[in-house]
Amino acid sequence: MCAALASPSIDPPKRPRGRPRKTLDERDEGNRRQEILKAAARLFRRRGFDGTSTRDIASAVGMHSGSPFYHFESKSALLYAVMEEGMRSAIERQSRVLRPGDEPADQLRRLIRSHFDTLHGPGRDFIPVMLYESRSLTARQRAGIAKLQREYEAAWVPVLEALAASGQLRSDAHLARLLIFGALNWSVQWFDAKKRASLDDVTDAAMGLFIGR
Amino acid sequence: MCAALASPSIDPPKRPRGRPRKTLDERDEGNRRQEILKAAARLFRRRGFDGTSTRDIASAVGMHSGSPFYHFESKSALLYAVMEEGMRSAIERQSRVLRPGDEPADQLRRLIRSHFDTLHGPGRDFIPVMLYESRSLTARQRAGIAKLQREYEAAWVPVLEALAASGQLRSDAHLARLLIFGALNWSVQWFDAKKRASLDDVTDAAMGLFIGR
DNA sequence: CCTACCGATCGGTAGG
DNA sequence: CCTACCGATCGGTAGG
Numbered sequence: 001m002c003a004a005l006a007s008p009s010i011d012p013p014k015r016p017r018g019r020p021r022k023t024l025d026e027r028d029e030g031n032r033r034q035e036i037l038k039a040a041a042r043l044f045r046r047r048g049f050d051g052t053s054t055r056d057i058a059s060a061v062g063m064h065s066g067s068p069f070y071h072f073e074s075k076s077a078l079l080y081a082v083m084e085e086g087m088r089s090a091i092e093r094q095s096r097v098l099r100p101g102d103e104p105a106d107q108l109r110r111l112i113r114s115h116f117d118t119l120h121g122p123g124r125d126f127i128p129v130m131l132y133e134s135r136s137l138t139a140r141q142r143a144g145i146a147k148l149q150r151e152y153e154a155a156w157v158p159v160l161e162a163l164a165a166s167g168q169l170r171s172d173a174h175l176a177r178l179l180i181f182g183a184l185n186w187s188v189q190w191f192d193a194k195k196r197a198s199l200d201d202v203t204d205a206a207m208g209l210f211i212g213r
Numbered sequence: 214m215c216a217a218l219a220s221p222s223i224d225p226p227k228r229p230r231g232r233p234r235k236t237l238d239e240r241d242e243g244n245r246r247q248e249i250l251k252a253a254a255r256l257f258r259r260r261g262f263d264g265t266s267t268r269d270i271a272s273a274v275g276m277h278s279g280s281p282f283y284h285f286e287s288k289s290a291l292l293y294a295v296m297e298e299g300m301r302s303a304i305e306r307q308s309r310v311l312r313p314g315d316e317p318a319d320q321l322r323r324l325i326r327s328h329f330d331t332l333h334g335p336g337r338d339f340i341p342v343m344l345y346e347s348r349s350l351t352a353r354q355r356a357g358i359a360k361l362q363r364e365y366e367a368a369w370v371p372v373l374e375a376l377a378a379s380g381q382l383r384s385d386a387h388l389a390r391l392l393i394f395g396a397l398n399w400s401v402q403w404f405d406a407k408k409r410a411s412l413d414d415v416t417d418a419a420m421g422l423f424i425g426r
Numbered sequence: 427c428c429t430a431c432c433g434a435t436c437g438g439t440a441g442g
Numbered sequence: 443c444c445t446a447c448c449g450a451t452c453g454g455t456a457g458g
Contacts, residue, residue, distance in 0.1 A: 032427090048348065050263030053452060067427050069454065132345065135261065170425040175410060175418035182399020183392040190391050197388060205388035210422060212383040245443090266436060280443050282438065 033071050035061045041082045041125035049136040080141045086126025087148035090118040104162040115184050116199045128188045168211045246284045248274045254295045254338035262349040293354045299339025300361035303331040317375040329412045341401045381424045
């Protein structure tokens with residue numbers, strides 16, 4: 001096989017090809033931290049938390065194996081940071097589309113569309129990680145995420161209750177919310193931006209399914 | 214601390230306390246295999262595939278660390294067996310409740326109720342493992358499971374199409390199926406048999422949400 | 427942020 | 443199905 005010729009048989013640890021070193025004033029740690037977060041979100045989503053090593057994350061951003069621990073206390077702190085970032089950005093997006101004066105049906109449409117944007121738009125890895133890897137959080141971390149989730153869900157409650165009161169939603173508002181979140185969140189398993197159905201199509205389908213318009 | 218007195222400081226590997234040995238004629242390997250499968254399903258569901266070691270599974274059924282490999286070729290073959298068993302039993306349950314002559318709306322109710330039974334009744338660990346751990350299958354294994362899934366879903370297609378044609382389902386039948394499966398499957402994350410809502414309540418809520426009855 | 431390393435754990439196997 | 447073991451990998455750390 002000529003392995004000895006094809007590639008050197010001694011493999012000293014290679015310096016990963018990072019971006020050129022910056023001087024002390026130039027480097028901003030926030031950026032590096034953010035890079036690690038993005039790479040971690042991507043890998044946690046694709047391979048799961050337990051299926052991703054901190055070495056995988058380090059090499060995805062051109063660092064050596066121990067270096068992520070300079071930025072994050074532990075692997076699980078990194079997981080928490082991914083989820084927290086995902087929730088903060090989802091809450092912010094949601095608050096931007098809310099129009100409290102609108103009809104409940106229009107508000108629901110906006111909430112659904114914003115939810116799909118969170119799941120499938122840029123930064124799309126963060127929320128799926130939260131949806132599928134909470135098991136790997138500590139109890140304290142889980143409580144922190146749960147609080148953000150309650151904040152997110154709070155916007156949906158009055159809308160669904162109004163729709164139930166007017167008969168447009170023909171289901172208990174609380175169970176309906178759980179079922180609706182399931183329907184939307186599950187799209188992570190099948191939605192493909194390259195296929196025929198767009199996010200607008202899927203939003204239409206969801207609105208039709210839930211309240212018939 | 215008197216550790217030397219409290220417990221022997223040398224810990225030779227202890228024989229796990231299995232059931233008493235049976236003679237050659239008595240032992241039936243199918244039973245042991247089934248026990249391993251159940252324990253694996255439970256652990257894979259609680260801790261994930263990557264978070265469960267084959268040693269965890271072995272000790273859950275009172276075996277030594279290498280022994281599961283006497284029954285299963287590899288850890289991933291064990292995962293596949295869990296999923297296959299889950300799908301076969303789901304397909305069988307579903308075929309038992311089907312009544313092709315019924316009204317589409319009644320058929321949908323039966324499909325939904327049977328789906329909830331599969332997710333939350335006895336043997337409830339198998340399908341959630343399939344829903345959440347497919348990533349850890351090989352491509353070939355994934356294809357095998359996908360075939361069973363298509364078989365399962367086939368029963369839903371004509372029912373949903375009939376409901377869409379009659380206007381009872383106000384959504385594209387294909388997207389509706391994906392959204393509905395999501396709504397139902399997500400219940401794995403929140404349904405608790407010890408809480409107020411029963412599976413009948415949740416079935417009613419789903420029927421109301423999707424087709425208003 | 428790199429270097430060099432540690433103890434623990436893992437999937438899997440040969441041989442009985 | 444147990445015994446005894448292997449090579450690989452993992453999260454994390456001290457010291458610079």
